[in-house]
Amino acid sequence: MAKTQVDDINRSIYNIKNEDNYSYKMQKGLDEKIVREISSMKNEPTWMLECRLKGLEMYNKLEMPTWGPDLSVLNMDEISTYVKPKSELNTSWEDVPEEIKNTFDALGIPEAEKKSLAGVGAQYDSEVVYHSLQEDLLKQGVIYTDFETAVKKYENIVKKYFMKCVPAEDHKFAALHYAVWSGGSFVYVPKGVNVEIPLQSYFRLNSPESGQFEHTLIIVDEGANLHFIEGCSAPKYNKVNLHAGCVELFVKENARLRYSTIENWSKNMLNLNTKKVIVEKNGVMEWVTGSFGSRISMLYPMSILKGDNAKMEYTGISFAGEGQNLDTGLKVVHGAKNTASVVSSKSISKSGGIATFRSNVVVAPNADGSKSNISCESLMLDDWSVSDTIPVSNIGTDDVEFSHEAKIGKISDEAIFYLMSRGLSEEEAKAMIVRGFASPISKELPVEYAAEMNNLINLELEGAIG
């Protein structure tokens, strides 16, 4: 059967390029002077500057990863780590400068805010330009703000949790993040508060040859519940951009957090992000991840199941097209009794794209009664793409049920024939099978975002090859 052209993700919306109109753009490169300058521009407390300097020290000390995609395209001397947009933080879209507002309009953020979100944060380059939270959540004590405000206004809480989940020593790019972080979100959900409607932060990097290093810190206190959505995109430039954000999450006893990510960086982006959660007793963490963009991604959300009965679920899909090397997966540590992890990962690779799944499941000797179930499925759409599955398990007790299974293959000719026998063209048949393959993940997203994802997997139904 002829090969079908399954088109790349349609990025026309994401490719809106604004002029590089900043109020301040840091000189390229990274040294102590630059780090001190960022800190002083933000008028930070001394302890935060110390965190930054510690990050810088570790960055200089730690080696580049000895595994995974080749990162030699990255030259920190070519990256500007701080770009301040020509906008202050606003609480009304009307006040956001028109050019920036237009970008977020095109991305559908204000529209989604009206329809389906309880709060929104919007970051443009290095700073957050818009933030909002529904009145009733404010009244219940929910905090949702940009990270700079949080450092000043909620200094005690931030100081207690900052860098405690992801230490600077974690890896080189976590260290880099701490040295130059800017922007991001802070969320605190008080005990027992159920945030029924999701909050969303959107990160947009417009400035060429720059980096985005937002810090997200979320604390879901005992018995509380939150769904947080993170979106990110950037227009395509010829030179490399860098994203090294850091997400620190704390799920307290009996609390539940769902963290959904739709990542659609442009294909010149190196996405070297760090995400980690610490889950206390009876807590539940849910990761929902769609990775569509970037030139290189290295992203492995980690879950520390610290309290008894803590649970983690991971549902993820990655779509590696031409020129993309998406190295994604997860890590989980079962550190207490009766902890559970359930993982469902899917990948699609086409047009020479490389999709790699990596995982590391550690079951500590004291984690009796733990269960871990990992399932991976990879779809190859042509014979010059690559799909690798690299799952590690490290089991330290006998009282455990661990299982892993993975499947790799192409769309079966029989399935295509079956659909074609009902009148669908070969291209429609293939597209339908691919969408069906991705549907367990799109089902996990709120309706509007599922629609966005279906747009992202916008499969070209033209250009039949005989």
Next chain:
Amino acid sequence: MENLLKIKDLHVNAGEKEILKGLNLQINKGEVHVIMGPNGAGKSTLANVILNNPEYTRTEGDIIFENENINDLRTDERAKKGIFMSFQSPEEIPGISVQNFIKSAKVAKDEKPVRIFEFKKNLEQTMKDLNMNVEYSNRDLNVGFSGGEKKKNEILQMLMLEPKLAILDETDSGLDVDAIKTVSKGINMYHNENNGVLIITHGTKILENLHVDYVHILVNGKIIKTADGSLAQEIEKQGYEAYREEKANG
């Protein structure tokens, strides 16, 4: 009567092996045809080649549908012309619901959007007629369906897509008596003077409530005998042995 399908001197290979060796068949509108024959005779090959399954290669002969030679048409083009096949083992497709699938197929065939409300009502009624649980319309296509449920789902698709020619490839095999009755009922619901039915079967149970116009015996890649409906009963009693000899002698 108006001609629907005409097959002339059809030779078909599966890989290197010749399976159909000069088959002729004509089906007119309003007729019900049955093809019987021993295992390996080429019955399923015939069904699949009419829909251009890429597993098989036509080496000689013609397939003419409504007076148009469809030799070079793709599977989907043939389906859009109005040919339908109920698969012997329907594929499981995760992530696509029965309802959405039938809707997509209907849109592809009719080349216009369906009216959702009307479509849903029609689908639910048809499912009820076929003793199917209506909730199945939201389940993934054939995934986790039992053998009987899969076959009923095929008949459901036939009724919803309203083809001109329905080919039923051993739809009755592996089904219990009740399920076979349901399938027969579905065929009766579908059949009218403007369409044709081609039933490929081993048994006669499925034929009990149907009016059959012709029974063909297919042996070793050729139709060696054609008669009226009573031939099916004869086969049921005597098997194919006699016809094998008949062929050898003839």
Next chain:
Amino acid sequence: MEKVTLNETPRRTSKSFGINNYKIEDFELPEVKEFTNVTIDSEIEIEHDTYDFKPKFSIGNKLVNQLNNGNQKLYINIDKNVNEPIVIDFELDDKQNVLIDNVTIKAEEGTNATVILKYKTQNDAVDAFHNGVCNVTAKANSKLKVIILNLLNKNSENYYSMNNKTEENAILEYIIADFGGRRTVTNYYSNLIGNTSNNSVNTMYIGTGTQELDQNYIAEVYGKKANIDIEVYGALKDTAKKNFKGTIDFKTGCKKAIGNENEYCMLLSKTAKSKALPMLLCSEDDVQGNHSNSAGKIDEDKLYYIMARGISKKEAQKLIVKAKFSGVLEKLQDEDLKNELIEEIDKRLV
């Protein structure tokens, strides 16, 4: 003494996962003396010749050099059908406690044969060192079964490599029992170069006491419609440790190839440790690849059921382990050999 790194995986992972390779801090090559405790039972003549072993994935230069200058060099050229298995028995004792064997098996076109290589120690106290390699070339349409039995005691050091090439239509079947050695480093490599060639590996391993096992199974699939099957079953007890690394690498062009890999580890003690990395690498779309691995203790309900019939917990455990191994044991197709291995299992799981 020196530090060596063995059994590197084809793809690296984070160092902190501790599975990229197997490091030995106090490695020391023993003096190689004469080794004569070999019994050969074979219809065909076996030459004392050596084939230069050049592994694609390094097992350490020192070990490779040693193998190419071993004290047992055997060249088995199967040029006709061999009805009875060719059995080669190596026994290490207090005097001859160092065995460096380089065995080459060449199955000529269309031949059919079975080769059994058995490694054992005379008693539990022998301080043995074994470094061996089995080089196999299965020519077109040949059918070869290789049975590797590591029945060394728990005092021994054991380094073993298998290095295979399967040509068109060849069927190469491996059955491996990895039971012995305080440290057992097993390296298996297959190059499925021939179209429709078939390689299956069935392994059972046991680790008790302080035994450490590091297993690195790698299959590279080049041939169209080639088939690779890796099945590994194991049981770990006491403070035994095992790293299983298995890789099926589908290379561009191996259309319609099928690869299956499955590892199953039974944990019989709380303190036993199991690490696994079953990799699937794929640069061809028209393939089917599956892998799975699982680890856990023996099903309590099964244990209870057996114990309810008056059998002790220990015996019940053994029964269940043997039941899990039964698929591999049956493949031996030799009752005596099967019984010998069952006895070994019983002895080792005391």
